[in-house]
Amino acid sequence: MKDFIKYVGATITGIVMLSVIVGILGVISLVGLAASTASTVQVKDGSVFTLVLKNNIDERGTDNPIGFLNGSDTTIDGLNDIISAIHKAKDNENIKGIYIQADGMATDSPASLHAIREALLDFKKSGKWIISYSDGYSQSEYYLCSVADQILLNPQGQIGWHGLAAEPVFYKDLLAKFGVKFELCKVGKYKSAPEQVTADGMSEANREQVTAYVTGIWKVMLKDVSASRKISTDSLNAYADRFMDLADAQELIKLRLIDKTMYADEVKNVIKKRLDIDTDTDIPQLSLGDMLNVEDKKNRGDKVAVYYAYGDIVDEDNSNPMNPQTCIVGKDMCKDLEELADDDDVKAVVLRVNSPGGSAYASEQIWHAVTKLKAKKPVVVSMGGYAASGGYYISCAANYIYSDPTTITGSIGIFGMFLNYSELMKDKLGIKFDEVKTNKHANFGTRSRFFNAEEMAILDKYIGKGYELFRKRVADGRKMSVAQVEQIAQGRVWLGNDALKIHLVDGIGSLDEAVKKAAQLAKLDEYYASEYQTPSSWYETLLASASGNSGSYLDEQMQATFGELYEPLRYIKQVENMSKIQARLPYFLTIR
Template identity: 50%
Template sequence: MAWWLRDYGVAAMSRPQGRPAAAAPRSRPCGPRAAFHVAKISNLPKKTKQNGRKFRKNRVYLHIVSTNERFNDKRMKDFLKHVGATVVGLFLFSVVVAGIGIMAVVGMVASASSTRSVASNSVLVLTLDGPLAEQSEGTLRDQLTGDSPQGLREMLAAVRKAKANDDIKGIYIEAGDLDADMAQAEELRGALMDFRKSGKWIVAYGEEYSQLCYYLATTANKIYMNPQGLVDWHGLGGQVTFLRDAYAKIGIKMVPFKCGKYKSATETYTEDRMSEPSRRQTERYLGGWWNAICQAVGRSRGISVDSLNAYADRVVSLEDPKNMVRLKMVDALVYDDEVKPLVNKLLKQEADDDINQLTVADMADVPEPDTTDSDNEVAVYYAYGEIVDEVPTQSLFTSSHLIVGKDVCRDLASLADDDQVKAVVIRINSGGGSSYASEQLWHQIGKLRSKKPVVVSMGGAAASGGYYMACGANYIFAEPGTITGSIGIFGILRDRSELMTRLLGFKYDEVKTNRNATMGSEVKPMTPEQAGYVQAAVDRGYLLFKSRVAQGRRMTMAQVEERAQGHVFLGSDALKLGLVDALGGVDQAVAKAARLARLDDYYTAGYPAPKDFWEQLLDEGSSSTGSVLDGQLRQTLGSLYEPFMLMRAAEGQSWLQARMPLLLRAR
């Protein structure tokens, strides 16, 4: 006798001993497959139940399992394996991260609390190569490796400490291709010249000197160059990219709304060449920078300005390097291994003696010369980059340097409420950005000023929105080469109607309750009436900006108008026009803030505070990936990189801007 247990996929078969088994009756398969796996089950106790059925002793039972069940069992085992591996991996990752975090925190605490003793006959090494930020922004990787990048703030502090420390005999400049603002270079050069006045020496060596690096290197007692090196001396210049025709090819038209004949920031998107007012003001600040460089280099090297201009015109950098010595641009041609004996001679050591070297990062642990136990703090707040309303979504195109209106307002409010902070210096390096955020920052600086003195130190640029912020302070410092002014705002809207309707073939219809209900759509041109409303809003913003300047600088509206219309000025010109109060850098601004607060003793502290370990850990992956992708994009696009980035940047900006024109760099 045999039967099929269809509900459970089990067949029980019995036969008398010695008799052949009867064939099982045919039946439909249990499941979608026709193949089965047979397993023997034996020695079951009496009245044992399995799957709800009773089984008798001394019988042979066959368990028939479909391959579907077999596959599902295997899949469940694999799933459990993966879950287990994931849990173990997450646990190990957490342990590693926690370990790294503990080491980083311990390292940072130890670094913050430790002081470095300086060996006698030491030399401070300044590496003038690559981009120079306002302050060091070391990533988590930098902190773990102890290799944080240099910033202007740290360089100035290192030079100041080196001047006061008797064990540091001189500075060694490693020259290269420095990328800095003109104002940053002026401030650093002033610190190096002050170091020289103390009677200590400076030596510079490089295989290649960029113009701005050479400008700084001429503070040295001796300038050495590799026999196959060069000084890249050719004058200042640059090219401005215009995107109007490129937009036209893809059916996009940029519609500008601006105030003032010098407010030329919209020209990049709406014109195919520079307007004459824009050309004149660009030539003025480039000429001012170049004249300042030539004057300083000429005094240091004993070369006339006319000769330096002649060298630039004939591209002396491509001539035989020996000519550099004959023209007094450098003192000697030596290989890098021949510099050590020259430095040892200045240290009065043997030619092969080891030299005690200190980097800018090392100097961070050397105490300030005038360390005080005062409870009076002068806060130095660094605000640099584009002014934006809020933090944008992180992407390859997002700048790491931003003045986020809401964040900075919150920080300034905190400084206003801190009783230990007696005065605040705001270091501004920005060409502007969002008009709305600029107004909010002006308001918050005014509230801060009502409680304690506020002094602004302008960096490479404090123009348009950057000047909007600055004009609310008690006192303003600028470097001669600072770019400032650009008092004015503009609006720019995109008209994609041709792209969407003619080129892509989209069709649109609309339903509305009022005449201008669909105003602002990018798929249809604005009417003259709508354009008039937008221009009126821009005009009101411009009037508000001018009123803020008049209030802060104690001028009439007519006086402000003479200095406005988007006109860009050098810091030296802004001083004559009353837009700034004095020429100088951060150190001068700190001293002035202390005087305004009537402080006899004080210490300084930098803000905003560095990100903690966990914030840096979260940022590390995206920032590293972004840097790699940006480098690959630069390499792939080549000369197309800049216009592509300009077009992409325009997509993320608010329509109403207090922004200066694109600024050429002094390289």
């Protein structure tokens, strides 16, 4: 009887839960339908585009529809959306200016910041104005906002201006305390990705390359701020050495780093003066979301597809089944590129690559798909913050390659990294192993012991063949000899400006310039860019988060707890699911 009551109760509970879920889905469907049929935003004369720098910035934006339930706000603004909005604001005669509100932007991608800054500079060519305000600018925010005609700061605020630093984290000794070690095979003296778990400090080769690209990024920042603020680069460097983060606001004005101090509620009067309207008149404002719904009148002519390839390159997506944009799944991208090749409406393709690399196998498959696509129509690569190792592998076959000045690229090399728990199991846990085998290498790769010398020789030979193949792909794609590629390979990381000098890329330019080049190669007179993949809808993201399969809530808590250490910890967590042979960038570097 007790069991009967228990089962009946469970059934009733299940029915109630199902009803609630169906109800939620119904509401979601209605709201989604309403959102999808939203009308185009009409722009009033004298409008201002208000760009709030508050969220993370990724290649493409995502929403966090359940953030209000758990108190988090992990909305991510899309670089593509921001730049599109700036272009629309430039072309719309009713929009008179842009107001940038720096409110804690959380991005450390120099390439993304540079791309937005370049779009803002282009906006100013129309004769329109830009004003920025913040209670306190981070260095990244200040770099971006230095493009403004007026930089306004709270009287008690500060700006970040101190230079750049890269601080890789090493986990070898921590793992050793638990009896966990990594065994490594690699090709390329600069191929330093495994160092974080196989060493306790930077190798001299890695220090050389990190110094080169951190210094290179800082030079770009100095040059850009210097041009906008009319301050010499030597002076800006001297200010950084003085650590301007704690400087008084009046000193910042004296040094011409900012223009005025005022409180947030006073900024609207500055804008009204720019608009030449009365102080009691409301300012017509457009948010980023509003700008995305402003009509784009340029969608005419032939189609140039823009395909976004960003995140780790993987064989299988083990992260979030409802949000495949978080990584590049080899077989999925190959299928997508095949569809683009067969789509007669698509006349050319731009691959927007922002990837530190990953699986060497998946990178090779994508390379093959790119070559097949290029046989039918022009392919141009636009590099984002990273297009290194596997990210460069999938780019090198394109007809033309653009990078940002601060893109981190190259890293032509591969490695194999194998997690070994034998000391943990034997010495720490007391687990014993025995074996029976039919052949000499039948237990190759067992976790009960480390690889022996003969097995390491087999692995080294296999890794070497992979490196030779990678090097050959680059040589063929860039029309260089293998010997020429070897001189710039060995896993060496290059900044975009330097990559141009050694012919790893063809030009320094934006995504828009890549689209223009693709149209030129396809001999198109009139064209428009069309993003190929449709991002997951907000209600799909909601279902993924609510289902518990995505692990998004746990990831949020981990990221909140560990901060900048989250990426290296996630990397270690994912090693077991990774392809054992990797073409990957060194570390997850935090550049301050």
